[in-house]
Amino acid sequence: MECLNFDLATTSLTEVNTFLHQKSASKGVRKVTISNPNGAHNIAVGLNLPVEVEIAGHAGYYAAGMNQLASVTIMGSVGTGVAENMMSGRVHVQGFASNGAGASAHGGLLVIDGDAGLRCGISLKGGDIVVGGSVGSFSAFMAQAGRMVICGDAGDALGDSLYEAVIYVKGRIKSLGADAREEAMTDTDLAAIGELLVQGGPTFSIHKPEEFKRIASARALYHWNVDADQEY
């Protein structure tokens, strides 16, 4: 039983998720397709095995949340929090993503072919995010580690209170957040963008690493007041 299909019109979501958690490994399933998702929330969450999952349509909140090892493709758009807290593996959204895409992801790769909403990559902790379109305001808010490649534009307050994560933007940045600044590109940055564009898939080959700007932390907020203990 290499490939298996679940129809969410006739099977409960919990049944599908429980199968993926508990039984797919022992049954040697390599690929699972999920039909009729119809925007259901929490599809394929908490996976922890190298299985391929294809969601044939739109998904709701937290699609592929906390993913580990699995490769999940959503052949449509997703709601809030796709691949939130992902640890490893790959999540690919072929449509658009809503708010908080890839929030607090510790590892793995999130690819979004279309645009992403507000707070894309918020609290990022080591994961990589590649966005074919634009991202909304407050993206990469307090992002701690990891990389974001944004092929379109970025909204307001990009990278506010950024830690060690690095953001690459090709298009226009409406405004930078507190402590975020544009820095000179290095060879390491060019190589990283090149690598991530390749990982994003063939549709990303139209972009060139040298077209991107590097946004990183000025690290002025790392210590909450350098004047502490001043006596006048």
Next chain:
Amino acid sequence: MDNKLRPTKKLSHEESWGYDRSIIDYIQRAAAHGLYEIRGLGAKRRLPHFDDLVFLGASMSRYPLEGYREKCTTKTMLGTRFAKKPIALEIPITIAGMSFGALSAHVKDALGRAATEMGTSTTTGDGGMTLEERASSKILVYQCLPSRYGFNPDDLRKANAIEVVIGQGAKPGGGGMLLGQKVNPRVAKMRTLPEGVDQRSACRHPDWTGPDDLAIKIRELREITDWEKPIYVKVGATRTFNDVKLAIHSGADVVVVDGMQGGTAATQTCFIEHVGIPTLAALRQAVDALEDMNMKGTVQLIVSGGIRTGADVAKALAMGADAVSIGQGVLVALGCNSESWIHDGEHISAVEGYETIGAAPGFCHHCHTGQCPVGITTQDAVLEQRLQPEVGARRVKNYLKTLNMELTTIARACGKQNVHHLEREDLVALTIEAAAMAHIPLAGTNWIPGAMNAL
């Protein structure tokens, strides 16, 4: 005129109420440093509290139980609403969420051991789960906080229950804070932060914004853990009546309400003292919310924030809580604010250590400095040795045991075979404020200020 004949002037020592010495000190400190004060622990001001209530022991109209002989159960079930594996506790007293980072790894280990021996639960904190606390805690509640520091699905699956933290009584509306001196290499690695950075946690969750989102988030946590684990929602006490209703609406199995006396490892003093409502008022509002939604007994209520004694526990239960959570009390049991620490059975003075951080035993709230002279709220390799897990575990176990004995003593006196049978009707208030906040009649009267049907 001869000096000797002039009447001597009396020095005036009239202290201003509005500008007393502590306010003068506050203003002058602000002027000198241009910075607000950050400190640990909870509100220090006098507030209406459980001390302002007393029990009506049994007499002619009620029948007491024998204090030493008759059975009085303290077993407590949490998470019976949706979870396949609810939590069964031996006592209704749990250990509150406190982070590794704020506390040393030894302390987390000690709390786990003591809780396990007493048949109760411990809770992780901001920064994730340590191997030590998972190993030593039979029942471990795993917090899902706004920062998501160190949060991962492997630990989620290892937990016995999950607590979604919306806020904390010491700072409802604020995120955590861990000053650079406590962000040592291990803490930094767990939280994916640069070493020594002054960490200020997010105050909002990154992937949901309101109660309708939270309902979906809770379902995600249930789906990931195959509906096994109870899910708690913790709120800092402010608009508690509405917040508890929204937590229930979001699908919580257990609601945790933390009043303004609840502690913190580091927060602005203005936040600790001026934001949030007292535990007494919050508990009553939370119980009202449960009753209003007909959810009492279905969704359990844990209350925290200034629970110190067995009498406090008994009063919280009588008012309608299913269990309590204790943070500062267990730290004090470990030796917080003690004059000495213990090495090989010997008491060694810590007074000098307090002096170096500008404190003294009995007054210290300098958890934020990481220089805890009794080795509790520190990540310093030398200081943390001052609290050995075995000693700490023994002290916390003794403390919990004492609280539980006091709790059953009061329950028996009120004629209850089960501490959960304590009821509001067993209590009266000593002050008008407490009577109004707790909706408990003033002692010797049937007057509840503000009650709609008051006589």
